[in-house]
Structures are given as structure tokens and as C-alpha cells.
């Protein structure tokens with residue numbers, strides 16, 4: 054067989070199968086973001102602006118100013134917290150797209166309780182607020198869990214619909230039971246002693262520290278514990294989990310409760326670290342943007358952290374561009390949407406490329 | 421490249437009169453550092469059935485996937501007639517008249533038989549109505565003597581019916597070359613025989629070329645014209661007339677050694693381990709039985725007579741409508757899977773892909789399924805267990821990369837690893853090569869020798885006659901009386917067909 058194949062017995066020297074797969078996983082989102090920015094540039098040009106200038110403003114604001122950094126990390130905090138939980142859920146094949154509602158309920162529950170014990174010291178109130186936020190978010194998500202487990206309701210639908218219940222609930226709460234009597238606006242009292250302390254040279258609130266704890270813990274849990282094993286196994290073949298590990302209801306419920314808790318905690322952190330009150334601004338869309346962050350971060354805690362920071366930087370930069378050169382917000386949102394589409398498409402392209410590579414190998418040896 | 425066929429054709433003189441339908445030349449396929457096929461040469465000819473034999477992981481499925489456009493070779497080429505043939509998708513293969521019936525069912529269970537037919541048609545032919553598809557399916561079925569209901573949901577069909585539907589689906593495009601990857605693995609002998617008869621007819625009447633993969637050597641002797649043997653991706657015995665060779669000789673060529681006979685050493689029966697009283701659940705209408713320590717209870721029956729319901733109820737996946745299951749004094753109904761495993765009840769399910777393997781997870785992680793501790797630790801014994809069961813595969817590769825038989829070996833390795841009390845073995849040797857099947861049978865016999873109890877469900881009566889201490893026949897959801905040895909093959913066979 055000398056005429057046909059002169060390839061060594063082991064054709065793929067160097068990179069192992071796993072390494073190569075890992076490189077693709079990281080490169081695809083990066084390339085997709087690049088592509089999205091490129092298309093975004095075309096859109097900006099159509100809008101009559103100079104894309105180079107706009108992008109320069111965006112990047113220099115986010116990367117080279119202290120306030121840019123601060124703002125980026127402030128936004129990345131809720132995004133990362135929520136997206137870690139959602140990402141673990143997605144890993145398990147449990148779809149939760151209603152983090153926005155879970156965030157709202159977490160924030161409302163914590164202000165409702167803390168508002169009535171306002172004179173306690175922060176050292177008591179802050180942990181209490183975190184717990185309340187988690188409980189509120191978890192309760193809200195577990196409604197979807199109950200519907201799924203008992204009645205087979207698709208969680209994509211139930212979690213989303215629960216957002217549309219949480220929003221009016223919030224509007225009612227800040228107008229009636231939780232309303233600050235001294236204010237004309239529909240908003241609650243200020244969070245008072247539960248306000249998160251600032252730290253470091255960036256004047257960041259300590260919520261960011263929580264991200265730095267949650268990300269490695271989640272990463273460890275996913276890789277090294279039974280719970281993480283079950284997450285991965287449930288996502289891979291849930292029937293094998295039901296036959297060998299847990300009953301059917303356990304994992305869907307656990308993932309919704311976990312995602313809801315983290316979203317609720319993010320709700321409290323926004324309340325106590327940034328907004329100081331609950332009001333119409335509490336539902337700022339973090340719960341939805343976090344879905345994008347989870348997808349960009351490949352549902353992996355570390356990936357999610359990177360994606361959260363990158364996406365926030367982009368948002369912060371876009372705000373600057375909007376402020377300085379009047380870039381329409383809609384354009385920024387389109388670029389965001391493009392990123393998602395490109396990441397999804399990037400996966401398809403990547404798998405096709407690897408298939409083609411295999412074919413080319415077979416064609417390269419034609420006589 | 422040289423144009424003369426490089427096959428050593430000794431006994432093929434009569435067969436070589438047939439024109440070559442598909443020529444395989446120097447085909448290799450590697451996955452990272454695993455060589456699945458190494459320089460394979462093969463001529464597939466019109467008008468004959470070519471059997472491809474080989475141990476689990478020998479590369480049979482990989483070869484079929486390449487021939488049908490599901491996969492591409494790392495090197496080497498294919499010719500269809502005189503033309504170069506390099507299908508990049510199953511659709512292209514079908515256009516060239518090549519169709520594959522895959523090793524594992526590829527039908528959509530929630531759709532009807534006719535809808536499944538439509539689904540697999542090429543895009544532009546898909547516009548026919550459902551009624552037309554139903555008529556087509558009936559005509560196809562009538563040609564082959566199959567009675568198939570086009571409106572039946574595939575999920576409700578028995579395994580045998582599904583296998584026939586798979587064949588009809590492949591025949592829908594009227595292929596000249598038909599590739600069948602273990603089509604008889606899930607069938608009883610009688611069903612397999614009738615399928616082989618149909619295949620022979622397809623070859624004799626219309627001169628098609630058929631490639632048949634099977635682990636049942638009997639089928640090679642009765643159903644095939646030529647046979648080729650693969651081992652570790654290499655052709656160890658080029659396609660030659662089956663001729664006078666019998667099953668033992670073929671087994672020898674395949675494994676490279678004699679398949680050892682299995683033996684039972686200690687048939688002493690201990691106290692009652694399992695007792696099932698008046699159990700009814702779904703298709704299972706009534707089951708009463710006991711299994712003692714040291715006993716192998718064989719449950720014979722054609723698939724679709726309630727076995728899946730019995731198996732599911734016994735592991736708590738199906739809630740009994742009536743009756744109870746007590747294992748070692750503990751009621752099994754409502755027990756969590758982990759508790760069941762901790763109590764020493766091991767389970768080799770009939771559908772390993774659904775219930776026993778997590779495809780995307782690594783092999784060593786699959787060995788932990790149901791046995792995880794709170795903290796995952798590397799399992800130092802994993803490599804040893806894989807080797808003991810000669811699972812051909814890498815510990816850190818996903819279980820999806822295992823061949824069908826090797827995935828089954830992995831499941832057996834896991835289930836028998838931590839000294840269970842009872843093994844519920846459902847069609848456990850399905851898809852295993854004769855050597856591996858022998859090893860598993862011996863392992864279960866040794867387990868019973870050591871005082872373990874086994875419930876062994878099988879559609880393969882010969883297997884049960886060999887291993888079981890008692891046999892009960894399952895028919896239409898009911899379990900018959902216990903049959904003690906010496907077994908009368910004929911009457912058990914009749915009972916399986918519902919004749920008492």
C-alpha cells in the first residue's frame with residue numbers, strides 16, 4: 054500500500070482531541086464577538102457615524118478610565134452572579150429564562166423585611182438581605198419548578214411568564230405597601246444601614262467580592278462534586294440519571310432554585326450597592342442580559358465571569374459613545390443581539406469546519 | 421494505484437462472477453490516536469450477502485458509516501462501479517443508491533410509521549402527502565410480506581416491528597447497496613430468521629448487494645454468501661465464500677482463539693432474595709416470582725410482552741399499579757435509585773443508551789454513575805476494570821466514542837463491580853461479540869456461584885437454556901409457571917409464541 058498512504062500510524066500528533074476541542078470552545082465566541090463588531094461597524098456607518106471613532110470612544114472609555122473600569126465591574130457583578138446560576142442550569146438542560154423576575158422578587162422581599170428592621174447594624178442587615186434575596190428568588194423560581202415537576206409545564210414558558218407577573222407585583226408594591234411616604238415617586242424607602250460598603254481604589258461595593266467567591270466555588274462544584282456530576286449527567290442524558298442517581302424531580306427543581314437564588318442575591322446587591330431603593334429601575338434587564346452572558350461564557354463559571362466583564366465593558370463603552378457622539382441606543386442593542394447570533398452561528402460553522410478538515414485529509418491522498 | 425483487485429480470491433470463483441457494486445481501497449479512519457480502521461480493502465458485489473464479522477470495536481460500524489456518508493475516511497478511497505465515490509452525507513449516499521440501517525434505532529418514537537418514512541426522504545421528495553406515504557409503506561411492506569400499520573406510533577411498536585420499519589425506510593429509496601448494521605441483534609431467533617429470509621429474497625429477486633453485520637455466527641452460515649473478518653480495524657480474513665465453514669470455525673477466525681465454554685460450579689440455592697407478588701404495571705399484567713440466593717431465574721419471551729414494564733418496575737422507574745417487590749426484606753417500590761444501588765441491586769438495562777450511559781461524559785465518569793460520593797475523586801481502579809472487561813476505549817474519552825458492544829461492556833463492568841446482591845440483567849449480551857458474551861455469561865454464573873441472585877431477561881432462548889436454573893416465560897404481560905430443568909426447548913419456544 055505504498056502508493057496511497059504515507060501518513061504515520063498516529064496522524065494527529067501534537068494536540069490531543071480534548072485540547073483541540075477546548076481551543077475551539079474558546080476561540081469561537083471570541084471570533085463571533087469580532088464578527089459582530091464588524092457588522093456593527095457597518096450599521097454605525099449606515100447611521101452616518103464613523104465606526105472607527107465610535108469604537109475608539111467605546112474602548113478607551115471602558116479600558117482606560119477609572120470610572121470606566123468601575124462602571125464595568127459594577128455592571129458585571131449582577132450579570133456574572135445570575136449567569137453562573139443560569140449557566141449551570143443550562144448545563145443540566147434545565148432552561149430558566151426568567152431570572153429577571155427572580156431578581157425582582159428577591160429585591161422586593163429583602164426591602165420589605167429590611168425596611169421594617171432598619172435600625173439594626175449593617176453587619177446583621179447585609180447577610181440578612183443576601184439570604185432574603187436568595188429566598189425570594191428561589192421561591193419565585195420554584196413555582197416554575199413545581200409546575201414542571203408536577204404538571205410537566207415547560208420551564209422556558211413558565212419562567213418567562215413569571216417575569217410578567219413579577220413586574221406588576223413590583224409596581225404595585227412600590228406604590229402601596231412598600232412606598233416611601235416621604236417621596237412622590239413610586240419607590241420604596243432607602244435600604245439604609247444595609248447599604249453595601251465600598252472598597253478599594255475603584256470605590257466598588259463589596260458585591261463584586263461575592264462574584265470572586267461564587268465563580269471559583271461554582272467551578273469547583275461543577276468539576277469535583279457529586280452535584281456537579283449530576284448537573285453534567287442530567288444535561289448529557291437525564292434518563293440515565295433517573296435510572297441510577299436521583300428521582301426525576303430533583304435536578305430540575307435544584308437547578309431552578311439555584312438559579313433563582315443567585316438572581317435574587319443579585320437583586321439585593323443591586324438594591325443595596327447601587328440603587329439604594331426598589332423602584333421601577335429595579336428591573337433593569339440584567340436577568341435577560343445574563344442569558345446572553347451564560348451562552349457567551351459557555352455555561353462555565355469562569356467563562357461566564359470573562360463574558361460578563363467583556364459584555365459590560367461593551368455596554369459601558371456604548372454608553373460613552375452615546376453620550377459623546379449621540380450613538381442611538383438601539384444600535385448598541387443590535388450589536389448585542391448580533392453577538393448572540395454570531396456565537397450560535399459560530400458553533401455551527403466550527404463543527405462544519407472540523408468535518409471539512411476530515412474530508413480534506415481524505416482528499417489530500419488522492420493519487 | 422493498481423487496478424487489479426488485490427483480494428486473494430481462493431474460493432471466490434463463483435462469487436466473483438458478480439459485478440462489483442462498491443469497492444473499498446485502503447480505507448483508514450483514525451480518531452485522535454485511536455485507529456478504528458487500518459487500510460481496509462473490500463469488494464461488495466451485486467447479488468450476494470456479504471457478512472462482516474469482528475469483535476466489539478473491530479471497526480464494523482465505522483466502515484458502514486463511511487460507506488453511507490455519515491463519516492469520512494482519514495485516507496483511502498471508495499468506488500461505486502468505476503466512479504470515485506466520496507459521500508459527504510447520507511443523502512449523497514442515497515443518491516448513489518447506498519442505504520444504511522444503523523446499529524441503533526434512528527426512528528422518531530413520537531411520530532407514526534408513515535411520518536418516519538417521510539422524514540427520512542430527501543427534501544424534494546418529502547412533499548408527498550401522509551396518505552401517499554402510508555400507501556407507499558404498505559406497498560413496500562406487502563412486497564416483503566411485512567404487515568405494518570402506517571398509522572401506528574413508532575413508540576408503540578415492538579422492537580421487531582421497529583426493525584422491520586427501519587428496513588423499509590432504507591428500502592424506500594430503492595437502493596442497490598443495502599448496509600445492515602446488526603439488524604438482528606434485538607430479534608428472537610424466529611424473527612431473525614424471517615428477516616434473513618427477506619434479505620435473501622432482496623438479493624435473489626433484484627440482485628441487490630447486501631452487507632450484513634452480525635454477532636450471531638449461525639446467521640452467517642445460513643444467510644450469507646461471503647464473509648469477511650475484521651480485527652482491530654484490519655482485515656484479518658478477506659471476503660471469501662462462507663462455503664463449508666461452520667459457526668465454530670468462524671468464531672475461531674474472529675477471536676483468534678477458541679471461545680471457552682462456560683460452566684456453573686455451585687448450584688446450591690439459598691434463602692429467598694427477591695419476592696415479587698401480584699405485580700402489575702403498564703403492559704405487565706401479572707407477575708409472581710421469587711429468586712433465591714445463588715439462583716439464576718431466566719425470563720424468556722419475545723420483546724414487547726411486558727419485559728420493559730417488569731424491568732422498569734423492579735428498579736422503581738415505573739410505579740406498580742398492584743402488588744409489591746421485596747428485595748432482601750425491603751420493599752423496592754418508591755426506592756431512590758442510589759438507595760437501590762447501595763442495597764446491592766445492580767441493573768443492566770435492555771436499553772443501555774437511554775438508561776445506563778451518559779454519552780457526552782468520559783468513560784471513567786460513566787463508571788461512577790450511581791456510585792458517586794459527595795466529593796468526586798479520581799478512581800484509581802477505573803483503568804483496571806476497563807481492562808478486565810477488555811473495554812476498547814480511552815478512560816478520558818466520552819462514552820459516545822465507544823462501539824456499541826464496548827458501551828455494553830462498560831455498563832456490565834460498572835454494575836458487577838461493587839459486589840451486588842442481585843443483578844437484574846436485561847438482554848445483557850445483546851450486541852456483544854461471542855467472546856465478550858461468553859465472558860459476561862461466565863461472570864454472571866460466577867456471581868450466582870458465590871451466592872448472588874440473578875434475574876436474566878432474554879429473547880435469546882438458547883442463552884437462557886444454557887445459563888438459567890429455572891425459566892419462566894413472559895407472554896402478553898403474564899409470567900408463566902416456573903419451568904425446571906431439564907428444559908424442553910420445543911415447549912418453551914411454543915410458550916414464547918403463546919401456545920401452551
Ligand SMILES: Nc1ncnc2c1ncn2[C@@H]1O[C@H](COP(=O)(O)OP(=O)(O)OP(=O)(O)O)[C@@H](O)[C@H]1O
Nearest residue numbers: 451456476477478479480481482821823824825826
Ligand atoms: N467518534 C469516535 N471517537 C473516538 N473513537 C471512536 C469513535 N467512533 C469509533 N471509535 C472507535 O473506533 C473503534 C471501532 O468502533 P466501531 O463502532 O466501528 O466498532 P464495531 O466493530 O461496530 O463494534 P460493535 O460490535 O461493538 O458495534 C472503537 O475502538 C471505537 O472506540
Ligand SMILES: [Mg+2]
Nearest residue numbers: 481523823824
Ligand atoms: Mg458496531
